[in-house]
Amino acid sequence: MPSLSSKSARLQASPIRKLAPHARAAEARGIKVHYLNIGQPDMPTPPQMLAELRGLPLNRIAYAPSEGLPEAREAWSAFFASWGIRFAPDEILVTTGASEAITFVLAVVAGGGGEVLVFEPCYTNYLSFAAQADVTMVPVTLRVEDAYHFGSEERLRAAIGPRTKGILLCNPSNPTGTVYTEQELDAVARVAVEADLFVICDEVYREFVFDGGAVRSFTRYGDLANRIIVVDSVSKRFNACGVRIGCMATSNREVLDVALRFCQARLSVATAEQRMVIPMLREGRSYSEHLCGEYQGRRDAVYDGLSRLEGVTPHRSEGSFYTMTRLPIDSCERFAVWMLRDFEWQGETVCLAPGEGFYVTRGLGVDEVRIAFMYDAATLERAMTVLAHAVAAYPARRELAAASR
Ligand SMILES: Cc1ncc(COP(=O)(O)O)c(C=O)c1O
Structure with a gap:
């Protein structure tokens, strides 16, 4: 078989979309998944x-x-x-x-x-x-x-x-x-x-x-x-x-x-x-100004939720509709997969975008995640509660991993 181009090798799988099969499998098991991974606005097209x-x-x-x-x-x-x-x-x-x-x-x-x-x-x-x-x-x-x-x-x-x-x-x-x-x-x-x-x-x-x-x-x-x-x-x-x-x-x-x-x-x-x-x-113009107010309320819900998590470095996003944050977790990619495959709290879990794929430099972002504000503030609050339970329950939290080394 002829080999593919060197350019092909430079294209990475989207870190935002690659957890989708795990999320679908969780849904098939009857689990409600809060999708915090993708910046697909939830509000209707005008x-x-x-x-x-x-x-x-x-x-x-x-x-x-x-x-x-x-x-x-x-x-x-x-x-x-x-x-x-x-x-x-x-x-x-x-x-x-x-x-x-x-x-x-x-x-x-x-x-x-x-x-x-x-x-x-x-x-x-x-x-x-x-x-x-x-x-x-x-x-x-x-x-x-x-x-x-x-x-x-x-x-x-x-x-x-x-x-x-x-x-x-x-x-x-x-x-x-x-x-x-x-x-x-x-x-x-x-x-x-x-x-x-x-x-x-x-x-x-x-x-x-x-x-x-x-x-x-x-x-x-x-x-x-x-x-x-x-x-x-x-x-x-x-x-x-x-x-x-x-x-x-x-x-x-x-x-x-x-x-x-x-x-x-x-x-x-x-x-x-x-x-x-x-x-x-x-x-x-006025339509997007209204959206901005809505996203600010959502940002607050996410920031408050993250601030309550032990060992988390929350970041108060100043705009767009995302935040990036560091979790007390060795590998946020493994954590994100674990949340979809092995975890649920009251029948719910969360889908996050692992941080690594947002870096050009290999090895950075392993303990970070991106969160998108694509639900109303009350749902985001709930998702933050589910996330808090996941962080507490995760068997490979950073401090545990460090203690066992
Ligand atoms: C910063 C940034 N630039 C560009 C794009 C691509 O936007 P479009 O849907 O217009 O292709 C996105 C989509 O998420 C984005 O976040």
Whole structure:
């Protein structure tokens, strides 16, 4: 048999999805599983969007233009403007989710052997996007003790090498919920100019900032406009992950020209779905503001639950709809499997995303987990109680393992 490519070996199984067979088996045994592992919003897709889809006068679903339908690009431009961000429609390319946008952007700025700095823990699919684009992700490691902030720009400078082409900044962050401070964004901006780098801004959670904090889009650095490439999506802010509509936006004409060639090669983005998101892009600001309040209440439920756990380092997420936390457990992956296979409390258990898959650096994150806020606050409280019982009952807790060594 011919062997597969070296690129194939770089693609990891999603740490978020790989526990699914164990979860299904638990459900088949009649156990209620609280899914804290996946960022799939539980709330309904806005009725305006569904009504728009039903009302579309479509008798022939043709390819859309590769750059996106003109009215969809205008709607994205209006959406950005509602948050004070200026991108003209012709500075926006509609993509199949932010996922496609990130893959294209990585290929455009660093494809074929370049490097991009990323804060780890990071959105796990970045690693697969980078593998597809033949880009090396160079991590700047953040620690729960620092609330997953990087503080000094020296950390960034130290990671830059001759092949570094950009910094990928996910703000607010999946998986940590970090909202980078003004000083940190200034530091990224300074280093980008100093080292002549692009800044790829993944802002799919832009408006989910808790505790009245300011929404800090990196586009505020107007004098860096030619370096800034924003990727965005309707998935999370409009509870519409399956619609698969996102975009990339930049004022850099060269980047747009090359990215358009990638868009042309994949022909187009789904025509009806581009149309259905237009009303929400035009009027959806208040909708996502409301969601932000809801997620803050959920964050509080998770944080309070984690704070009550003995030996846990809880982290108060500042935005997005995730938190990362360290548990007093030797291997959170083994713990997550054990919870699904061997544990239940009052007929319930919890499915977590083990931390390791969110790190570029092998061996980090083994005692961390990511928790997504995809249930109402009362259900999350209950899930935290189930988790507390699991941590107490787990036979291989860290201190027990240490004592037996
Ligand atoms: C930080 C981040 N970027 C990008 C994506 C991909 O989003 P989309 O559904 O638009 O492809 C996700 C999805 O979870 C994400 O969390």
